[in-house]
Amino acid sequence: MSSQPRGNVIIDPEECKGCGLCVESCPPECLELAPQLSKYGVHPAQYSGEGCTGCGACFYCCPEPGAIVVERLTPPAKAASAIPLPQEVAHEATL
Amino acid sequence: MEGYQVIHEKSPAFYDNYDRKAEMQHQTHYCPGCGHGIAHKLIAEALTELGLKDRAILVSPVGCSVFAYYYFDVGNVQVAHGRAPAAATALKRSNPDSIVMAYQGDGDLAAIGTAEIIHAANRGENICVFFVNNSVYGMTGGQMAPTTLVGQKSTTSPWGRRAGNEGLPLHVCELLAALETPTYIERVALTDMKNIMKAKKAVKKALQIQKDHGGFSLIELLSPCPTILKMDPVVARKWVSETLAKAFPLGVFRDRKPELPVDAIVPHLTVAEALGVEEDQSNEPVIRRHHHTRDLTVKIAGFGGQGILLMGQLLAEMGLREQMEVSWLPSYGPEMRSGSAHCHVTLSHDRIGTPLISQPEVLIAMNELSLHKFASSVASGGLVLYNGTKLPEGFSAKQARVVCVPVSEIADRLGSAKVANVVMLGALLEETECLPAETAMAVIETMVKNPKMLALDRQAIAAGCDYVDTQIEIGAVSQPDGYSY
Structure with missing residues (x-):
């Protein structure tokens, strides 16, 4: 479990405009612009796959309302709990 | 992902799809790196966190953010150039339970709408004004705004703004803070995580004040406009924090409940008294003479x-x-x-x-x-x-x-x-x-x-x-x- 990153970031390449602000803002420098172009002709941001702390800097620096979703590792105690957090409920309801 | 929980995602105060056009309904119309999207995000989050979404009315301005009503799933009104505080006044006074926000740019608020913002602030209207300052007219192609810096080039100041000819940049927060009536005035910058978090706090505080019937608040958000500044988004953001924020210092300019004299009881006349006609005192149901x-x-x-x-x-x-x-x-x-x-x-x-x-x-x-x-x-x-x-x-x-x-x-x-x-x-x-x-x-x-x-x-x-x-x-x-x- 200790090798698992604390956070995870999901970037929607359809929504990303490739401004690069998230890449610049990421404290652990785990975001990059994809070498390939998206269908809009920009290099969308992508997660390198490791190092995310779930700090949310990329989310707040991103000008698109829904391009970035940030997740954080569920603490084991809470993961085992039978009662889901309100946030989880809200998220599941939108799935 | 398995074992992870979502902590940041698109606010429910935004529509799922933006049906401004048939195509690209998942993207805003803002340029890459534009500060408006961040400002929108902060407002949407604050509305959700305070549970105000269903009471909120957003007054969109003229400017790039004219289409804000395509994004916010709240009550929306779009008004003439600069008139947002006047319209917001009417909306708030006629719907006292609503949460009314005027969203304006610097051309809108500090140029054509100068009168409206000063008088709304001076009346201490219980509204929130979100003032996005990017130092230029963005939508119309980069003309000089009242907030353009001395020396800054624009299409209408091609040799740079000269104080002797065009005056000095207009400091709206400082100007309004000279009034007695506003409750809360702060200038923030949408430049980096630290400042964006400060901005988020300021936006939320302004909405909380309105919720508590606290009076007038204005948050000025310094914001990058990479397209007009002809800069890479990252460089534009840096310019805002290193140059724009020097000329427009960040900080709280007003944070106190105004102490206004308690007015004497307003003389009250009924409509009938004012018109000099006799009021119908009978409680009989009104007969509508349809025929x-x-x-x-x-x-x-x-x-x-x-x-x-x-x-x-x-x-x-x-x-x-x-x-x-x-x-x-x-x-x-x-x-x-x-x-x-x-x-x-x-x-x-x-x-x-x-x-x-x-x-x-x-x-x-x-x-x-x-x-x-x-x-x-x-x-x-x-x-x-x-x-x-x-x-x-x-x-x-x-x-x-x-x-x-x-x-x-x-x-x-x-x-x-x-x-x-x-x-x-x-x-x-x-x-x-x-x-x-x-x-x-x-x-x-x-x-x-x-x-x-x-x-x-x-x-x-x-x-x-x-x-x-x-x-x-x-x-x-x-x-x-x-x-x-």
């Missing part, structure tokens, strides 16, 4: 001085007395100073959607010019009442019935050209039977104090009714049956 009244849309046109607008007011006032819904929309503008004048009157038993009438059922043309100008707009099967003995040569209105009533002549015969409009009112009432003539007299009695004029008005109404009843005859109008088809 005496009918729905009608009327356009009254003529030249200034003929009592065009007054005739409209009389008609509307009559409708009110008969418990109808009414509207009266005068034409404003240069035509008010002689030349042509017109007004629209709607009489209705139901609620009225708009006071503007594009196809009136009745046109009252008090002169030939108005007849030519508006006759074609009359609804099919409608009526035109024309001030004249016969129609002008070559005139025809195929879709409407035209009745000629020489009201000016009749009024002259009665002794005053001034009552021509009242004669026409009598003719209208007789021809359309939209309202009883005695209601007209009741209204006129409350407005005219001079007994001589009152007698004349009484004669005028009767003369108008009488003419329509008895005088419309062969020769008066172009058709043998007295009508022109």
